[in-house]
Amino acid sequence: MPTAFEISARAVRQAASVLADHLQDGLPFRELRPLIHAADPALMRDWDALGASVTTDIDRNLSFTATRLTKAGWLTRANRTWRLTGLGVEALHVYSDPVAFFSEAGTRYDHWRTGRVFFDAAAKLLSELPDDRWVSVEDLAAEYEVDPEALAACLQGRAPRAGTSRSPLTARRVLASRCSRPKPTPGGRCLCAMSCTTKPPPASTPCGR
Known part of the structure; x- marks a missing residue:
């Protein structure tokens, strides 16, 4: 069974992948969310299988964990619209594995938090x-x-x-x-x-x- 971290990584990288097709205008989260689930139908099932070990649904978790991407400079969120940056596009190419992608964003987030x-x-x-x-x-x-x-x-x-x-x-x-x-x-x-x-x-x- 995949862990919460692995599922979060899949959701975050899938969000970035969808946004890569909407670089000009980005997407409101309400439009982004169904595209993520369509691309990875197992996300919600795998998340729900974690049971009491998680305290929120997968979509709220994605909204929270995507903060790592904003502090890494890979994503902007304004007026409920998510946009991938040039650095985010580059990161998609460099980190094809969701866990590696999410981990690198976390490392950059930790560096921001320290300073x-x-x-x-x-x-x-x-x-x-x-x-x-x-x-x-x-x-x-x-x-x-x-x-x-x-x-x-x-x-x-x-x-x-x-x-x-x-x-x-x-x-x-x-x-x-x-x-x-x-x-x-x-x-x-x-x-x-x-x-x-x-x-x-x-x-x-x-x-x-």
Whole structure:
């Protein structure tokens, strides 16, 4: 009998696989859910067979465990719509086994959780700034002493800004930022101390590459 972890892994990776066919607009969870079960009809049966060892149904469990994917930068969820990111598409190709896929997402989630205060501070600062300037992910990561790759991934998994369909990260090495006036960061440094430019990222730079 498959374990709860193995069934969760199947559900999460199957969700990502379905979303790979809907990269432009994503899917509301109410539309995503039946497509997952159609692709893997045994999910609900295997989950229910676990009996009292689980305390929620498979769909609620999926909604909870998918948080691993958002913190890994593989998935965004906004207005109840789920979208796979460029990193999520890449992860599907790299981790064909559901358990390996889910485990890697969990490792990345644990890394985010360990440095959550710093990741959230960087994301908060970014969310307060307009899109008229650009600064490297490395500079922003150095400001909060976090890994730039992990920061880039974390930002990809955050919900898009209000009124947009984009995540806060528009390219792997560039982020929207403003340096026209001094603005101390929580770390005490002025954002203007970071190297920035008015030149936007190349239009051909794929998100998450």
